[in-house]
Amino acid sequence: MAELVDGHGRRVTYVRISVTDRCNLRCVYCMAEDQKFRPLPHLMTREEIARSARLLRSFGIEKIRLTGGEPTTRPDLPGIVSDLSAIGFPGGLALSTNGVLFPRMARELLAAGLTRVNISLDSAEAEHFRKMARRDHFQPVRDAIDLALALPFEAVKLNAVVIRSFNDDQVRPLAAMTYDKNLHVRFIEFMPFGDNEWNESDWVGWEEIRGRLEADGYVLSSVQKSAVAGPADEFRVVSGRGEHRGTIGFITPVSDRFCDSCNRMRLTQDGFLKGCLFGHSDVDLLRPMRLGATDEELSTLIRHAAEVKEQRHPMFVGMDRARLPLHGRNMSEVGG
Numbered sequence: 001m002a003e004l005v006d007g008h009g010r011r012v013t014y015v016r017i018s019v020t021d022r023c024n025l026r027c028v029y030c031m032a033e034d035q036k037f038r039p040l041p042h043l044m045t046r047e048e049i050a051r052s053a054r055l056l057r058s059f060g061i062e063k064i065r066l067t068g069g070e071p072t073t074r075p076d077l078p079g080i081v082s083d084l085s086a087i088g089f090p091g092g093l094a095l096s097t098n099g100v101l102f103p104r105m106a107r108e109l110l111a112a113g114l115t116r117v118n119i120s121l122d123s124a125e126a127e128h129f130r131k132m133a134r135r136d137h138f139q140p141v142r143d144a145i146d147l148a149l150a151l152p153f154e155a156v157k158l159n160a161v162v163i164r165s166f167n168d169d170q171v172r173p174l175a176a177m178t179y180d181k182n183l184h185v186r187f188i189e190f191m192p193f194g195d196n197e198w199n200e201s202d203w204v205g206w207e208e209i210r211g212r213l214e215a216d217g218y219v220l221s222s223v224q225k226s227a228v229a230g231p232a233d234e235f236r237v238v239s240g241r242g243e244h245r246g247t248i249g250f251i252t253p254v255s256d257r258f259c260d261s262c263n264r265m266r267l268t269q270d271g272f273l274k275g276c277l278f279g280h281s282d283v284d285l286l287r288p289m290r291l292g293a294t295d296e297e298l299s300t301l302i303r304h305a306a307e308v309k310e311q312r313h314p315m316f317v318g319m320d321r322a323r324l325p326l327h328g329r330n331m332s333e334v335g336g
């Protein structure tokens with residue numbers, strides 16, 4: 001099997017495929033209340049996703065994450081998972097979801113071959129949730145977490161973006177959820193994106209979050225990462241209550257750039273292979289596919305997309321947002 005190595009010598013083993021830019025929430029850090037979506041014919045079909053995934057697998061891609069937008073808004077999501085499962089990805093098939101519709105298809109997704117679930121929850125309280133997501137769907141998301149934990153998925157993770165004076169008081173209650181649940185809670189540094197209202201003063205770095213937990217008596221010890229792991233640094237936890245069942249993690253794109261060990265690429269819902277969340281060198285696979293490109297021609301495009309993958313993203317502590325070379329897409333349009 002061929003390998004996909006980028007122009008900086010890093011092997012790509014993990015691809016996040018966005019299946020839609022649509023969403024049933026409007027998280028303040030991700031999209032505008034009046035977000036415009038792409039016309040449906042611009043999205044990859046189930047067959048186009050499967051064909052792309054098959055080609056990616058022929059380059060040794062080991063792990064796929066399905067994301068969006070909100071992937072569960074696509075009724076054919078279980079079919080997509082079953083196609084990918086038939087191709088066979090040894091590092092597993094993961095899903096990022098806001099959880100709202102997840103309970104309706106959780107069993108079908110599990111039966112289709114989904115192995116891991118990440119659910120976004122930025123707040124442990126309904127009122128806070130409504131402020132962040134601009135929708136009143138807190139309880140369905142809590143139910144989704146309980147259901148995901150009750151089903152035999154390999155791992156259930158919870159993702160929380162932390163914004164100062166908005167939900168940073170939720171760090172403690174979210175971290176506490178790891179005590180009696182086999183739940184892996186990861187705090188994500190807020191990133192400037194598209195037209196979101198990012199300000200450095202709103203940003204909370206991972207060291208501050210860790211410091212707050214340690215001040216509460218949490219002792220964190222590092223967990224070894226697997227070769228196909230995502231960007232989070234994960235820690236086992238002991239607190240005054242004893243050892244926690246779950247872990248705590250930090251995703252630190254701004255304060256501690258993890259680009260040197262980046263193993264990821266993204267396929268957007270409209271079929272662009274993207275080297276970097278913030279990259280400008282996207283390679284269109286969908287248009288050539290629709291114009292009749294052969295597998296060999298598409299493979300050449302995949303190799304090219306890896307060759308032009310950016311070395312690092314442009315964010316750093318102290319950056320001036322106005323000077324960042326951001327592209328116009330929101331996180332939901334790239335596939336977070």
Ligand code: SAM
Nearest residue numbers: 030068069070096097098120159190191331336
């Ligand atoms: N809708 C699904 C969800 O919310 O999990 C999947 C797509 S969402 C774009 C994927 C992840 O990106 C979520 O965990 C979300 O919190 C994160 N995200 C979105 N905008 C972000 C931003 N500006 N900074 C940091 N993380 C962000």
Ligand code: SF4
Nearest residue numbers: 023025027030069098
């Ligand atoms: Fe939707 Fe996920 Fe973006 Fe929230 S973070 S608006 S749930 S795509």
